[in-house]
Amino acid sequence: MSDSLANFEILRYVERSPKSAEFFNKAKKYLPGGVTRGTPYEPYPLFWEKGEGFNIWDIDGIKRLDFFGNNSSLPLGHCNFQVQKAINFQLQQGVSFNAPHSSHVELAKIICERIKSVELIRFTNSGTEATMNCIHASRAYTGRSHIAKVDGSYHGMYDSVAFNSVGESFFPDQKMELPNMPIALKDTVKIIPYNDSEKSLEIIKANASQLACVVVEPMLGGAGFIQADLEYLQNLRQVTQDEGIVLVFDEVCSLRAGYGGAQAYYDVYPDMSAFGKSLGGGLPIGAFGGKREIMDLYQENTLEKHVQHSGSFNGNPLSMISGVYTFNQLTPTVYKKLDFLTRKLKEGIKNVAGEFEIPVQVTGLGSLFALHFNSNIIKCNFDTDTNDQDRSKQVFFGLLNEGIWPSQNLLGAVSAPMDESEIDEYLYALRNVLSRK
Numbered sequence: 001m002s003d004s005l006a007n008f009e010i011l012r013y014v015e016r017s018p019k020s021a022e023f024f025n026k027a028k029k030y031l032p033g034g035v036t037r038g039t040p041y042e043p044y045p046l047f048w049e050k051g052e053g054f055n056i057w058d059i060d061g062i063k064r065l066d067f068f069g070n071n072s073s074l075p076l077g078h079c080n081f082q083v084q085k086a087i088n089f090q091l092q093q094g095v096s097f098n099a100p101h102s103s104h105v106e107l108a109k110i111i112c113e114r115i116k117s118v119e120l121i122r123f124t125n126s127g128t129e130a131t132m133n134c135i136h137a138s139r140a141y142t143g144r145s146h147i148a149k150v151d152g153s154y155h156g157m158y159d160s161v162a163f164n165s166v167g168e169s170f171f172p173d174q175k176m177e178l179p180n181m182p183i184a185l186k187d188t189v190k191i192i193p194y195n196d197s198e199k200s201l202e203i204i205k206a207n208a209s210q211l212a213c214v215v216v217e218p219m220l221g222g223a224g225f226i227q228a229d230l231e232y233l234q235n236l237r238q239v240t241q242d243e244g245i246v247l248v249f250d251e252v253c254s255l256r257a258g259y260g261g262a263q264a265y266y267d268v269y270p271d272m273s274a275f276g277k278s279l280g281g282g283l284p285i286g287a288f289g290g291k292r293e294i295m296d297l298y299q300e301n302t303l304e305k306h307v308q309h310s311g312s313f314n315g316n317p318l319s320m321i322s323g324v325y326t327f328n329q330l331t332p333t334v335y336k337k338l339d340f341l342t343r344k345l346k347e348g349i350k351n352v353a354g355e356f357e358i359p360v361q362v363t364g365l366g367s368l369f370a371l372h373f374n375s376n377i378i379k380c381n382f383d384t385d386t387n388d389q390d391r392s393k394q395v396f397f398g399l400l401n402e403g404i405w406p407s408q409n410l411l412g413a414v415s416a417p418m419d420e421s422e423i424d425e426y427l428y429a430l431r432n433v434l435s436r437k
C-alpha cells in the first residue's frame with residue numbers, strides 16, 4: 001500500500017482535532033514530549049475530556065467508541081453507576097488512612113477466592129510495584145538473587161526488569177533498556193525467548209542455582225497481546241518446580257482474561273502472581289500474592305528473610321472500593337458475554353480484512369484482542385517486526401476518523417456495556433477504512 005492512505009487519514013484527523021493540537025503545543029512547554037507517560041503518536045495525541053459507558057469524547061467534542069478503556073483497566077467501561085456510587089460515598093468518608101480498612105479484606109477475599117494460586121495477597125499502587133514485590137519475595141524465599149524474564153515482556157520500568165535480548169539469535173545476551181544502568185546488574189537477569197521451550201529451558205537449567213524466579217506474562221501484553229502456548233507455560237511450571245525456582249505470572253494485564261485470570265484459562269498455576277489494571281476498576285492499583293509460605297515472609301520477623309513492603313497509598317480505600325464494586329459485577333455470565341463478543345469481533349476482523357485480501361492476525365485472550373497486519377502467525381515479539389506498519393497507521397487513524405478509539409498499537413479491549421451493535425460498528429468502521437485502498 002502507499003503511505004498516502006495513512007496521510008489521507010492523518011489529514012482528516014488534523015482537520016477534526018484543532019483543540020487537541022492547541023493543548024499539545026501548550027503541554028510541550030511543561031511536559032517532555034507533551035505527555036506524562038510513554039511516547040505520543042505523531043502528529044499529536046488526542047486529549048480526552050470525558051467517558052461514559054463505552055463512549056469517550058475528545059476535547060473537540062467528538063464521540064468515539066472506546067475499544068481500549070485506559071489500557072484495558074476499565075472492564076465495565078467508564079463511570080459505571082455502582083462503582084461511581086461507592087466511590088462517591090467513600091469520598092465523603094475520607095480518601096486515605098494509614099491504617100487497615102474493611103475494603104482491604106473485601107478485595108483480598110475476592111481475589112483469593114477467584115485466583116486458585118493466591119492464598120495471601122498484598123496491595124500496591126501499581127502493577128510495577130506488584131511485579132517488583134514478586135521479585136523481592138522470590139529472592140527472600142530462595143536465598144538466590146538472579147531472575148529470568150521473557151524477551152519483550154513488560155513488568156514496569158525499573159532496573160531489575162529493564163532488560164531484553166540483543167536479538168533473536170543472541171540469547172541469553174541482553175541489552176539494558178535504561179541508559180547507564182549499573183553494569184553489574186546485567187549478570188543478574190537472564191532473558192528467555194517467549195514460546196520457545198527448548199531455548200528457555202536450556203537457559204533456565206544452566207542458571208538454575210542462581211535464579212530466584214522466572215517471571216512470565218501468560219499473555220505478552222505490550223508486545224501485542226500474544227498468548228502463551230499451553231505447553232510453554234507447562235514446561236516453565238515443571239522446570240521451576242524441579243529446580244526450586246519461584247514461578248511468577250505477571251497477570252497485571254491478563255487478569256481480565258477470565259474469571260480466574262489467565263492462569264485458570266491455561267490451568268497452569270504459578271507460585272506468585274502480580275495483578276493491576278482492571279483490579280482497580282479504573283483507579284490506580286496493584287497487588288501481588290501467592291503461596292502462603294512465600295507471602296508469610298511479609299510477616300516474618302527474622303532479619304534475613306523478612307521482606308519489607310510499604311507505600312503511602314497502598315490500599316487507599318478509593319482504589320480498593322472501586323475494585324470491589326467492579327469485581328462484584330464481573331460475574332461468570334459477564335465474562336461469558338465478553339468472550340462471545342470478542343470472539344465475534346476477532347472473526348469479523350479476519351473476515352473484513354479477507355474481503356480486501358489484506359493479511360491480518362488477531363491475537364489476545366478473553367476480552368483482549370490485537371490486530372497484526374501480517375501473514376505470519378504471531379507467536380513471539382520478533383514475529384511482530386514484520387507487521388505492515390503503514391497499514392497499521394492507516395487503520396489506527398482511519399478508525400479514529402470513523403468514530404472508534406482503537407489504541408495507538410491496535411491493542412483492544414471489549415467492555416461489559418458493549419453489545420453486538422458496538423462490535424458491528426467496529427467492523428463497519430474497519431470495512432470503510434480498508435475500502436479506501
Ligand SMILES: Cc1ncc(COP(=O)(O)O)c(C=O)c1O
Pocket residue numbers: 071125126127128129131154155156217221222250251252253254276277285286
Ligand atoms: C504485564 C504488565 N506488567 C506490569 C505493568 C505495569 O503496571 P503499572 O502501569 O500499573 O505500573 C504493565 C502495564 O502496562 C503490564 O502490562
